Amino acid sequence: MDISTAGAAWHHAQINVGRMVAPRGDASVAPFFDALDRINALADQSPGFIWRLQSESGNATDVQATSDPLLLVNMSVWADAESLFEFVYRSAHTPEMARRREYFERYETAYQALWWVPAGHVPSVDEGLSRLWRLDRYGPTREAFTFKARFPAPGFSDPPKDMQPDPWCLGRA
DSSP states (O other): OOGOOOTTTTEEEEEEEEEEESOOGGGHHHHHHHHHHHHHHHHHHHEEEEEEEOOSSSTTTTOSSSSSTTTTEEEEEEEEEHHHHHHHHHSTTTHHTOOOHBBBBOOSOEEEEEEEEEOOOOOOHHHHHHHHHHHHHHOTTBBBBTTTTTOOOTTOOOOBBOOOOGGGSOOOO
């Protein structure tokens, strides 16, 4: 069976993090925050979208996952990797993501990770951060992987699949 059709038993979770170059309210990061509601609404309406981390404000920028107030965490769950890939690399999200160097410091470790979750599971921020740590420490594995080396759902033995993301968006600085 192809890993893209692993069935409704498993979904894809993703986390991405970044350290802002300046705090919210600074003119240098204003375009990022100005686009946030539009991009979140696009995600919410995208095929395959299931869940995203958000506070009462409707986004995740005020979820403080660490002691660093400039570190932003974004997490979501998708029905399949193809839906997530389409949103990340083939939608109005892509040009905004291409501007990330304007808003975020260069990240020296893994800043994006994917992993499988049982359908209905909502991952915690700690779970997501641990997946980033695993990816950074061990490289892509069944427990934490990237679009470049996407592993099959639990119970499947297909080799990792390269979804051929744009070279500037591989999940590492």
